[in-house]
Amino acid sequence: MVARLQMDQEMAMIKADLLSMTALVEETIRGAIKSLKEKDGNLARSIIDNDEKIDDLEDQIADKTLKFLATQQPLAGDLRMCVSIMKMIRDLERIGDHCEDIAKYTLRLENEEYMKELIDIPRMAEMATKMVKNAIDAFVNKDLRLARKVWIFDDEVDELFRNIYEELIGLIGEDAAKNRQSVTFLFIAAHLERIADYATNICEETVFAMEGSTDFGEKKEEKNS
Amino acid sequence: MQIKETIESLEKKFEVRDLNLFYGSFQALKNIDMDIYENKITALIGPSGCGKSTFLRTLNRMNDLINGVKIEGHITFDGKNIYGKDYDLIALRKKVGMVFQKPNPFPKSIYENIVYGPKIHGEKNRDVLDGIVERTLREVALWEEVKDRLHRPATGLSGGQQQRLCIARCLAVEPEVILMDEPTSALDPVATSKIEELLNTLSDKYTIVIVTHNMQQAGRVSDFTSFFLSGKVIESDKTEKIFSNPANKKTEDYITGRFG
Numbered sequence: 129m130v131a132r133l134q135m136d137q138e139m140a141m142i143k144a145d146l147l148s149m150t151a152l153v154e155e156t157i158r159g160a161i162k163s164l165k166e167k168d169g170n171l172a173r174s175i176i177d178n179d180e181k182i183d184d185l186e187d188q189i190a191d192k193t194l195k196f197l198a199t200q201q202p203l204a205g206d207l208r209m210c211v212s213i214m215k216m217i218r219d220l221e222r223i224g225d226h227c228e229d230i231a232k233y234t235l236r237l238e239n240e241e242y243m244k245e246l247i248d249i250p251r252m253a254e255m256a257t258k259m260v261k262n263a264i265d266a267f268v269n270k271d272l273r274l275a276r277k278v279w280i281f282d283d284e285v286d287e288l289f290r291n292i293y294e295e296l297i298g299l300i301g302e303d304a305a306k307n308r309q310s311v312t313f314l315f316i317a318a319h320l321e322r323i324a325d326y327a328t329n330i331c332e333e334t335v336f337a338m339e340g341s342t343d344f345g346e347k348k349e350e351k352n353s
Numbered sequence: 354m355q356i357k358e359t360i361e362s363l364e365k366k367f368e369v370r371d372l373n374l375f376y377g378s379f380q381a382l383k384n385i386d387m388d389i390y391e392n393k394i395t396a397l398i399g400p401s402g403c404g405k406s407t408f409l410r411t412l413n414r415m416n417d418l419i420n421g422v423k424i425e426g427h428i429t430f431d432g433k434n435i436y437g438k439d440y441d442l443i444a445l446r447k448k449v450g451m452v453f454q455k456p457n458p459f460p461k462s463i464y465e466n467i468v469y470g471p472k473i474h475g476e477k478n479r480d481v482l483d484g485i486v487e488r489t490l491r492e493v494a495l496w497e498e499v500k501d502r503l504h505r506p507a508t509g510l511s512g513g514q515q516q517r518l519c520i521a522r523c524l525a526v527e528p529e530v531i532l533m534d535e536p537t538s539a540l541d542p543v544a545t546s547k548i549e550e551l552l553n554t555l556s557d558k559y560t561i562v563i564v565t566h567n568m569q570q571a572g573r574v575s576d577f578t579s580f581f582l583s584g585k586v587i588e589s590d591k592t593e594k595i596f597s598n599p600a601n602k603k604t605e606d607y608i609t610g611r612f613g
Binding site: 135203204205207208341 | 568598604608610
């Protein structure tokens, strides 16, 4: 076995950047929901600022991956890894956009009493955050079982979203201010649902990087060694 | 499976079955089974000494020229066993041409290089020979570059032009198959890409088998790829499959540069 040191080092650096981007995205989801829950306008504004940092990281990683493709000319598993990374950073960047939108809604509600205590939305946010973290961990550690777990976890987030939807729709009545809040929370929950979907995309990209297919359904035969 | 159906619909130019080849007591090829499809480009890859060039030479029986070679199994070409007793070796070599690693033009004029084969096969008519020279030089995209100096020495051409001339010389006897043993390894990137483009157009009319050490080249030019290791074929498949998602770990290690 001949090691490709330069190649492996460059890939390790790209993965390290991907982990930094993921850490920032995780922090951003948590911050977005914390600012919503605690009506923390300053935190919400810093979450909006984070979006630019996330975009910059996406550009950096895309540049490095492009350079890696051009100079190392990866094939097979290495090639699939690069393609997956390019897609993942796009997914992470989108998650950042959703957080930015959540923070903007938070600022709109900054000076209002909430009509109810927020319980399910923070729960949903916590689940979505874990999904993103685990999805990237699965990729970095080449852990297919973890990827599959995250992928299945998405159903629970969807279920929670349906509950929140039903609850908020049920609260819509004659009070215009309450209706406005219901719709706003509903949008926020919808953003979280999308974030969880991006986490499942990342899992699919992990499976693609490792096995060359995005099929979770059937167990592929182990590669002979 | 759609891919399988596509492969099944292709004509097999060569069918190699249970092929073993020994140089004295050393076994260079072990139980090779392979199909080579008509008008497709098949790339043979693998580390030095894996048997890919030896295998290439079994397809036109060039190994017959080496002392102490013993061959078992069979290879059919258009359905007939080329190792059969009555097989016409001259006809085989005419139909299965070969181009080597280093351009090897004869120390003659460009014109004489090309008409050498047809003349040996008995062609004497000047008009026919002129026609062959123009046709083959056009086929290798060399005509415009050399049409005004056909009677100048071939050795005055650049390396890339010499290699295209050698391909034209091979085409002059109207082969059906062209075997290429690392045809661009001595050429610069521009000359290499010209040959690669040429391969693409030639595959409309010819079956091409190419040995290459350049993974990217195999990926760019071939339809099928076979990976050789220690005299065995480890994996044969569509090129896009081999280079994006090979089935065998050894293939993956080799093409990603982690082995061999």
